[in-house]
Amino acid sequence: MITLYPDLERNKADMGWLKTGRSFSFGDYQDENNMAFEPLRVFNDDVIAPGRGFGAHPHSDMEIVSIVLSGQLRHEDSMGNEAVTTFGGVQRMSAGSGVIHTEHNPSQEEEVNLLQIWFMPSERGKKPSYTTSQFDPEQLNGRLLPVVTQEGSDTAADIGQDLTIYMSRLQAGEAVSFHQEAGRRVFLFVIEGRLSLQHEYELGARDSARIVQVTDLEVTAKEDVLFMLIDLP
């Protein structure tokens, strides 16, 4: 079953310094019928104004991935980590038994656009940790590139949940396929461009789909497209 969630149906908020599109209940947007897609709890598409960001605040028992699409994002936390990432960089924070952190846009000129993605962990109470990883954006072309995996790799961050985040860039007419294991689910999000699923469903920029019980998924670019596919338990 494939259920589409058009961009227009996302919850949008504009706080001046932060413009956000939320795929699931978050902040002042609460819909008890849209709390999560199994372990995927938060999927926020944030644009943060220059010099602004989220001040010091705690997290626990959440796997938090931040993927910068444009601009710069600076992270600082109570474990002593500091990092700035740009497109190609991935930040993964396992909040575990607790961490204090900030996220802000260190640029004084340019907005930062990031995807802020939270997953419930497979195990609560773990020691908190943080890492950054880097993929080569050229490697996105024509394939599904894993950028976050449970085990991690040289180019993918590890995470405390049985999931994989793939990113892909296809030229118009190109296609990729994905085999979905029985009992698992897929969240697909179009970052830019347009694609079709199974030659039946069309998604444009910032549209998403929640997919269950589809064994083989075919994604075809209707125009040049950049998208994310998350394989979930």
Add this chain to the structure above:
Amino acid sequence: MAERVLVKHAVAGRMLLDTSKEAGVTYEVSRSGGETVIELLGVAPEIGAAVMSLKEELNLFLFEEPEQGDTIKHWFYVNSGDKVHYEENGGVLRISAGGEIIYNPKDYWE
């Protein structure tokens, strides 16, 4: 120095209880070993119900607010929803926490 206890929803950030805004709510903080127990008395049933409905996703704070100087924040790790209890009789909300981080937001970017 003023002090207050806050209970918030960790994901939404929504304030569920702020003792400085709830007349008649009192609290005691006790620490033993690695555990901290915060017991709040006089908590209204609707607030107790809201906390219990979100007991797996709570942020529990104690703010120390000196007349001069920065607010010091104590954040407590609530290991599990099983550590959160509410008794409507007497409005007793008892939360046990297994960890504590003390921080001054000004030590970070803000």
